[in-house]
Amino acid sequence: MALRRRRWRIRAARDGFDLNLPAEERQLLTHLLPQLREVMADPDDERARRLFPTAYPHDVERDAEYHRFMREELVASRLASLETFSKTAEANHVDEATLLGWMQCINGVRLVLGTLLDLSEVDELEQLDEKDPRFPEFALYSYLSGLLEEIVQALSAG
Numbered sequence: 001m002a003l004r005r006r007r008w009r010i011r012a013a014r015d016g017f018d019l020n021l022p023a024e025e026r027q028l029l030t031h032l033l034p035q036l037r038e039v040m041a042d043p044d045d046e047r048a049r050r051l052f053p054t055a056y057p058h059d060v061e062r063d064a065e066y067h068r069f070m071r072e073e074l075v076a077s078r079l080a081s082l083e084t085f086s087k088t089a090e091a092n093h094v095d096e097a098t099l100l101g102w103m104q105c106i107n108g109v110r111l112v113l114g115t116l117l118d119l120s121e122v123d124e125l126e127q128l129d130e131k132d133p134r135f136p137e138f139a140l141y142s143y144l145s146g147l148l149e150e151i152v153q154a155l156s157a158g
Contacts, residue, residue: 050111
């Protein structure tokens, strides 16, 4: 059996980054990433737990103070990244700042999905049975993780 060379989706270029995402993947991201706004709108939404992690796990008062000062800034940063993604979702070439925005959005959705799936570092996605009703969500999580890895590699090479 011949090995097929995997087609690149994101790679460093001389003056930024080339994007070679299939239309289906762009449609998925265009549908999925803006849903992050809904999660961030409610400060008590449990799905946002990993988006705004505890800064001081052993000091409730300091942690509350940290969130009081930082949450608005973190939300603003994520919303700006979502706006950047929305404007460049069909682009074939982006600059570093734009790709960093994409990375923040993709990772944000991945963190929310990981919370919903109750994933931990030791979970083995490869061992999940395709008949498991959660398989599509795990496959989506795996896809987002792979895309995030490609972005990090491209940024490292750029």
